[in-house]
Amino acid sequence: MKGAHVAEQTTGARPTLEAVAALAGVSRATASRVVNGGAGVRAPLVDRVRQAVEELGYVPNLAARTLVTRRNDAVAVVIAEPEFRIFSDPFFQEQVRGISRELTAHDSQLVLLWVEDQGDHDRIARYLGGGHVDGALAFSLHDEDELAAVLRRAKIPTVLGGRPTDGIGPDMPYVDCDNRGGAREAVRLLVDRGCRTVAHLAGPRDQTSAADRADGWRDALGAPDPDLLCQGDFTAESGARAMAELLERRPDVDGVFAANDLMASGALRVLRERGLRVPEDVAVVGFDDVASIAEHTDPPLTTVRQDIEGMGRLMVRLLMRLLNEHGSGAPAPDPLITPTTLVRRASA
Amino acid sequence: MKGAHVAEQTTGARPTLEAVAALAGVSRATASRVVNGGAGVRAPLVDRVRQAVEELGYVPNLAARTLVTRRNDAVAVVIAEPEFRIFSDPFFQEQVRGISRELTAHDSQLVLLWVEDQGDHDRIARYLGGGHVDGALAFSLHDEDELAAVLRRAKIPTVLGGRPTDGIGPDMPYVDCDNRGGAREAVRLLVDRGCRTVAHLAGPRDQTSAADRADGWRDALGAPDPDLLCQGDFTAESGARAMAELLERRPDVDGVFAANDLMASGALRVLRERGLRVPEDVAVVGFDDVASIAEHTDPPLTTVRQDIEGMGRLMVRLLMRLLNEHGSGAPAPDPLITPTTLVRRASA
DNA sequence: ACGGCTCCCGAGAGCGCTCTCAGGCCGTCC
DNA sequence: GGACGGCCTGAGAGCGCTCTCGGGAGCCGT
Numbered sequence: 001m002k003g004a005h006v007a008e009q010t011t012g013a014r015p016t017l018e019a020v021a022a023l024a025g026v027s028r029a030t031a032s033r034v035v036n037g038g039a040g041v042r043a044p045l046v047d048r049v050r051q052a053v054e055e056l057g058y059v060p061n062l063a064a065r066t067l068v069t070r071r072n073d074a075v076a077v078v079i080a081e082p083e084f085r086i087f088s089d090p091f092f093q094e095q096v097r098g099i100s101r102e103l104t105a106h107d108s109q110l111v112l113l114w115v116e117d118q119g120d121h122d123r124i125a126r127y128l129g130g131g132h133v134d135g136a137l138a139f140s141l142h143d144e145d146e147l148a149a150v151l152r153r154a155k156i157p158t159v160l161g162g163r164p165t166d167g168i169g170p171d172m173p174y175v176d177c178d179n180r181g182g183a184r185e186a187v188r189l190l191v192d193r194g195c196r197t198v199a200h201l202a203g204p205r206d207q208t209s210a211a212d213r214a215d216g217w218r219d220a221l222g223a224p225d226p227d228l229l230c231q232g233d234f235t236a237e238s239g240a241r242a243m244a245e246l247l248e249r250r251p252d253v254d255g256v257f258a259a260n261d262l263m264a265s266g267a268l269r270v271l272r273e274r275g276l277r278v279p280e281d282v283a284v285v286g287f288d289d290v291a292s293i294a295e296h297t298d299p300p301l302t303t304v305r306q307d308i309e310g311m312g313r314l315m316v317r318l319l320m321r322l323l324n325e326h327g328s329g330a331p332a333p334d335p336l337i338t339p340t341t342l343v344r345r346a347s348a
Numbered sequence: 349m350k351g352a353h354v355a356e357q358t359t360g361a362r363p364t365l366e367a368v369a370a371l372a373g374v375s376r377a378t379a380s381r382v383v384n385g386g387a388g389v390r391a392p393l394v395d396r397v398r399q400a401v402e403e404l405g406y407v408p409n410l411a412a413r414t415l416v417t418r419r420n421d422a423v424a425v426v427i428a429e430p431e432f433r434i435f436s437d438p439f440f441q442e443q444v445r446g447i448s449r450e451l452t453a454h455d456s457q458l459v460l461l462w463v464e465d466q467g468d469h470d471r472i473a474r475y476l477g478g479g480h481v482d483g484a485l486a487f488s489l490h491d492e493d494e495l496a497a498v499l500r501r502a503k504i505p506t507v508l509g510g511r512p513t514d515g516i517g518p519d520m521p522y523v524d525c526d527n528r529g530g531a532r533e534a535v536r537l538l539v540d541r542g543c544r545t546v547a548h549l550a551g552p553r554d555q556t557s558a559a560d561r562a563d564g565w566r567d568a569l570g571a572p573d574p575d576l577l578c579q580g581d582f583t584a585e586s587g588a589r590a591m592a593e594l595l596e597r598r599p600d601v602d603g604v605f606a607a608n609d610l611m612a613s614g615a616l617r618v619l620r621e622r623g624l625r626v627p628e629d630v631a632v633v634g635f636d637d638v639a640s641i642a643e644h645t646d647p648p649l650t651t652v653r654q655d656i657e658g659m660g661r662l663m664v665r666l667l668m669r670l671l672n673e674h675g676s677g678a679p680a681p682d683p684l685i686t687p688t689t690l691v692r693r694a695s696a
Numbered sequence: 697a698c699g700g701c702t703c704c705c706g707a708g709a710g711c712g713c714t715c716t717c718a719g720g721c722c723g724t725c726c
Numbered sequence: 727g728g729a730c731g732g733c734c735t736g737a738g739a740g741c742g743c744t745c746t747c748g749g750g751a752g753c754c755g756t
Contacts, residue, residue: 014479016741016742016743017742017743017744018742018743026705026706027705027706027707028707028742028743028744029705029706029707029708029744029745030704030705030706032743032744033704033705033744035743036744040703040704040705041704041705042703042704042705045704045705059474059477059478059479060478060742060743061415061478061479061741061743062411062475062478062479062480063410063411063412063414063415063420063479063480063741063742063743064411064415064711064741064742064743064744065742065743065744066411066711066743067409067411067412067415067711067712067713067741067742067743067744068710068711068743068744068745069711069743069744069745070711072411096462100462104468104471107471109461109471109475110461110462111459111460111461112459112460112461112462113457113458113459113460114444114448114458114460123452123457126407127410127422129407130407130408130409130410131362131407131409131410131411132410132411132422132457132480364711364712364713365712365713365714366712366713374735374736375735375736375737376712376714376736376737377714377715377735377736377737377738378734378735378736380713380714380715381714381734383713384714388733388734388735389734389735390733390734390735393734408712408713409711409712409713410713411711411712411713412711412712412714412741413712413713413714414713414741415711415712415713415714415741415742415743416712416713416714416715416740416741417713417714417715417741
């Protein structure tokens, strides 16, 4: 109580390690040791320092610490504005959750940076390059993406979520799921259950995940009629539109592989409206296995599951490895590709 | 080119101000002056330093700068997990956009901190208290909210979005819109257009914005029959449910003030299903004027507009004022209440 | 009892930057 | 021509922390 009172006298100025050391009657070095775990300090001293910390309400000055350790214990998650919508995407939320959990396990802080427009890139670059964070995580970079350049220029260890487009270059490590393999499996299921005309409701052309899934569809089918691919953009509405278009073009379709669950749910709606039975008349498979969608469609959706939270965690682990190797001239690590599993429900 | 080459020789280690100064043939102090705007340095020297900066690819070490200036030029936006859903809320997105824009104008960086669970509070407290950010912005705090305690303990200048509950204390400045006044106006419109039985579809009890709007409804009506208030939770479904319940209890209702646009849209749907005409049989007013909703309901929604982005900007401005006054013993500033305006469309 | 060892602790040197302060230079005014 | 003032610049003192290094104390073995 009396101690706390003294502390409040020196109002404003936050107590320094020096003050803690003085109060505990030890050197600054010892106080520092205690604050950082207390290894190699005798118990009675540890206690005295701990008490002094408590009494003064000491909190280490991170800037000072960073200055000497060159660590920040903070990682930036960079989001570009056009993709801010991904916030509303359960997929992304789950991934960020994984990132956050893993970061906590590594005693690191998540710093979310939001790039709003072009002018922001300088600011972001300054921030990233200025040494406020140890590394960065970014999502699905595109060739024309200024962000890629910023990241590269900042020379900051970076891990990407989702395979970048080819123009980004091979030195950017990334984590992705086996989109192509998962898609192959999905289509094979459709074929195995007897579908003769398997179409694909494709995701946006400029996203590699969508492209890879389309490739998987082609893989499994040999050289499918291009008419069987209808373009969408990962939204439910686009799935509905693509399904309607498909029915127009190819009324004989009896199997549909949608690029994600949202599109599949849109397709399901259209099928229902047209009085087509799922899976009897048309079997449908999605991708992602987002619980809030796949389990509640009518009928429940057969889909390709990817471990989204796990991918978030992997991104962090990969980054941590990068951080440890940083400067050691180690080669850029290989991308991490997580496996997918087919989840059978009622739609196929 | 040759310079850049030299720079790359000293690989790994980032160039320091010292190196820039040496290359430019000036003192570190002068180099620092140039980097920070160049005031009071003769043009030829400025040029030489600028060139050296360019050549070496110098980026100031923010930790070192922060250590001496005690500024971070960064502000934390703290989001508690239970409210992570607000990401998907267009209301929140718009507010964050306002915050981001205003922060950029103040040359500050937005750092988004996400509190996931109880264990995170320590980490957040360390981060906030550790001096990585100059101030914090948080949203609609509740009495039982651990976050409030963390913020207070960190002794970090904080501005709240939305009036906190009374238990939080009066010393936390906040920005909010005139919920009560806006609600009064909405109800008055209903009364003026001849509604005799004006009900309220209320938002969640534990949010002050919802409580204030309900109070505004009471204000305008004197002492309305408590039966006329149906509880919801700001979601469209809850609005539909409340509307259905209301119709059950009071079939004579001819005016409805919904706590927000989403609830109003749910109510509109129920009204339509029951074959009741809007506004002829029942007039409806919402709150928020979220464009993506209010303009697209059937009929388009009459609602109370609040300047959401503006509120975000105001939060930042208020925080900046706090930052400037910090330590000067100035009294906690008054909350900022922004006015609302009634937007008349077709539903009332 | 003494050399050597281990174990703790304190002194002190920075990390990279900003900012005060004093001094040098020049122009101006008497 | 000398004194004064203004404008630039450089030297140097930290900001608060970590970490190396050396010394002192205690312990062991012989």
